[in-house]
Amino acid sequence: MRRTVGLVALLVVACSSDHPPFINDHINGGTHGTSHAGTSGEAPSDGAAGERAASSGGRTGAGGNSGRAGGNSGGAAGESEPDAADAGAGNSDLSAFNPWDVYIFGTVNLGVNNGGAAVALWSNPNYYVGGFSQRTDENLVHLLNGNLLYGASGVGRQGWAIFQFVPDLTYVAGSSARKYPEKPEANDIALTTEPCQSETRNFLTSPDGRLIYECEDKIWYEDGEPLWDHQEIGTNIIAFGYDGLVLLDANLTVMDLATGQRQTPDGFEQIASVNSLNAVRAVKGGFHVVVRTGTSGDGRELWSLSSHAVAKKLGVFPAPPNGVNRLGYPSRLSAWDELFESGSAPQSTQGPDDDLIVLRTIDGTSEIVYTTASQPSVRRNANGLFTGP
Numbered sequence: 001m002r003r004t005v006g007l008v009a010l011l012v013v014a015c016s017s018d019h020p021p022f023i024n025d026h027i028n029g030g031t032h033g034t035s036h037a038g039t040s041g042e043a044p045s046d047g048a049a050g051e052r053a054a055s056s057g058g059r060t061g062a063g064g065n066s067g068r069a070g071g072n073s074g075g076a077a078g079e080s081e082p083d084a085a086d087a088g089a090g091n092s093d094l095s096a097f098n099p100w101d102v103y104i105f106g107t108v109n110l111g112v113n114n115g116g117a118a119v120a121l122w123s124n125p126n127y128y129v130g131g132f133s134q135r136t137d138e139n140l141v142h143l144l145n146g147n148l149l150y151g152a153s154g155v156g157r158q159g160w161a162i163f164q165f166v167p168d169l170t171y172v173a174g175s176s177a178r179k180y181p182e183k184p185e186a187n188d189i190a191l192t193t194e195p196c197q198s199e200t201r202n203f204l205t206s207p208d209g210r211l212i213y214e215c216e217d218k219i220w221y222e223d224g225e226p227l228w229d230h231q232e233i234g235t236n237i238i239a240f241g242y243d244g245l246v247l248l249d250a251n252l253t254v255m256d257l258a259t260g261q262r263q264t265p266d267g268f269e270q271i272a273s274v275n276s277l278n279a280v281r282a283v284k285g286g287f288h289v290v291v292r293t294g295t296s297g298d299g300r301e302l303w304s305l306s307s308h309a310v311a312k313k314l315g316v317f318p319a320p321p322n323g324v325n326r327l328g329y330p331s332r333l334s335a336w337d338e339l340f341e342s343g344s345a346p347q348s349t350q351g352p353d354d355d356l357i358v359l360r361t362i363d364g365t366s367e368i369v370y371t372t373a374s375q376p377s378v379r380r381n382a383n384g385l386f387t388g389p
Contacts, residue, residue: 101121102387117136132188281387300331
């Protein structure tokens, strides 16, 4: 029998500030509330991060093998603010995942039938970690406390479940490639998602260390307690921010999970629905959102959306660089308000289009920072970009 929970009951049991962790810290080297980047201060605040867009100096624009790496600062969990010091070259360490940065979820050619899924930092696609189920949903990859969580179906149970990734292999360009494991998910940790019976449909993480998930009954839960009834209320959660703020798919409404208070954006009249949403990122006090504009569909604007749903335009991203004939979806926004988008460009010779990653910032940067034409170790999947919440 389907569990029916009314809106009032759902909101009464919204979780307190004490949330036992679902996952084991240290698996990928990250710990909650610990930053290895050496930064200090508060997390990015509403309306502020747009001023910290990193410059494009040092990027090759070809293979993406230089520029700001930052992959050695995983596990920040929202306790530190990214600043100019983080924009320098890093060592691309993947023992922990930095929620501020953007990663490629792609494949490697190791002669396996399961796709050889692997993860690399956007700036260093020749250094990667691997070991994912062949049934991994690349659109459901999230970061929590320096760890990578992913959704996969039919692995050791019926339906679909959430797993904490544990690396099986690490590869650096120039070293001998190891064989991709036959059962890479065997050492990954299946998370407990009570009361889901047959499957976990969806999940989201927050930058302050929370995890919520949607069961087959279309109710969202945290630690087994109901939070939001997608089916009964008719709107769904699409982003999870600080202090229990969520973004809903109805007119980009901001809601406080603890109280159920919902506010429709003010000052956002031209954005009628979530269909205009290109990317979203949580900041202290709200969200930063990128919306699509223009008749060509390539226009992008950066807006802040406060906890009181007050919208403010922060800037306009420049046009895509020459040679890009298609931009994909979804896009990802780094903590420095850098917009990363998948794309393609025709090869100079006959063959399939080259896969690209395009980087744009509101300070005027517009460049290709990754292309399969340079034959990187990790080839990006169709929607294979992810970052922190």
